[in-house]
Amino acid sequence: MTSPSAERPGQSRAASGVLLSLDGVVAGYGGGDVLKGVTFDVHEGGITCIVGPNGAGKSTLLAAVSGILRPRLGSISFRGENLVGSSPRAILGRGIVQVPQNHSLFREMSVRENVEMGAFLVRDRRVVAERLEHITSLFPIVAQRARDKAGSLSGGQQRLVEFARCLMLDPALVVLDEPSMGLDPKTLRSMFETVRLMHADGRTILLVEQNARAGLRLATHGVVLENGRVRLTGTGREVLEHPEIGALYLGGAVAPEPARS
Numbered sequence: 001m002t003s004p005s006a007e008r009p010g011q012s013r014a015a016s017g018v019l020l021s022l023d024g025v026v027a028g029y030g031g032g033d034v035l036k037g038v039t040f041d042v043h044e045g046g047i048t049c050i051v052g053p054n055g056a057g058k059s060t061l062l063a064a065v066s067g068i069l070r071p072r073l074g075s076i077s078f079r080g081e082n083l084v085g086s087s088p089r090a091i092l093g094r095g096i097v098q099v100p101q102n103h104s105l106f107r108e109m110s111v112r113e114n115v116e117m118g119a120f121l122v123r124d125r126r127v128v129a130e131r132l133e134h135i136t137s138l139f140p141i142v143a144q145r146a147r148d149k150a151g152s153l154s155g156g157q158q159r160l161v162e163f164a165r166c167l168m169l170d171p172a173l174v175v176l177d178e179p180s181m182g183l184d185p186k187t188l189r190s191m192f193e194t195v196r197l198m199h200a201d202g203r204t205i206l207l208v209e210q211n212a213r214a215g216l217r218l219a220t221h222g223v224v225l226e227n228g229r230v231r232l233t234g235t236g237r238e239v240l241e242h243p244e245i246g247a248l249y250l251g252g253a254v255a256p257e258p259a260r261s
């Protein structure tokens with residue numbers, strides 16, 4: 001499943017099964033650039049894990065991929081077509097679906113309603129019903145807690161429902177921003193297992209993880225983002241075993257997430 005690690009972003013994209021390709025992406029919020037020329041590829045059928053310190057620009061990068069933030073320079077191409085300038089809705093329609101860093105279910109609505117809402121772009125009711133059935137087989141909680149308010153679920157359960165909801169669009173690329181945030185160690189393991197399950201179900205995954213070691217273990221490819229720049233890319237294992245990266249991010253216990261401004 002992993003491509004040769006010697007492959008560099010920008011080389012033989014079409015031939016290597018690259019689904020999403022970022023090239024020289026520069027983006028920010030008006031007060032200066034957060035992303036300072038980001039280049040890397042997301043390989044079709046893989047799990048690409050982005051790691052890096054808080055504030056490195058990981059969520060900003062995902063916002064650019066989703067079309068929420070328009071890069072000032074550079075290109076983001078999906079199956080060879082540039083996405084820059086496309087609306088978030090058009091990008092969703094292309095099959096790129098993101099689960100955001102903060103919980104995003106409608107708390108007062110039922111689990112089932114939340115999951116069905118994931119298919120808001122799908123007109124054919126039969127297709128919606130088929131997908132719901134398939135997704136329920138992957139995520140039993142969608143049936144078990146179907147009528148319960150989403151807000152009554154634990155944080156880990158809400159994550160699973162968010163995953164289930166994003167699959168309703170039958171995405172080619174699932175983008176997950178720090179899905180482990182706020183989960184206890186046991187729930188965290190089952191969340192990672194679920195990422196594996198979505199991958200086995202045929203999804204290409206782009207994952208940002210603060211829990212770098214666990215994320216890279218799961219990943220086929222790793223990207224280290226530091227201060228808006230790609231510091232290192234390689235297979236998940238190469239990044240995991242890189243001596244400097246190990247010392248920087250993987251040394252001790254995972255630090256708690258500091259308060260965000």
Ligand SMILES: Nc1ncnc2c1ncn2[C@@H]1O[C@H](COP(=O)(O)OP(=O)(O)O)[C@@H](O)[C@H]1O
Nearest residue numbers: 029034052053054055056057058059060061261
């Ligand atoms: N909506 C925003 N407006 C202005 N600055 C932002 C916004 N979101 C993030 N930033 C800034 O951009 C930088 C990168 O943030 P972010 O992409 O969230 O980092 P990460 O996800 O790697 O922790 C930080 O300095 C942060 O303060």
Ligand SMILES: [Mg+2]
Nearest residue numbers: 058059060101
């Ligand atoms: Mg973030």
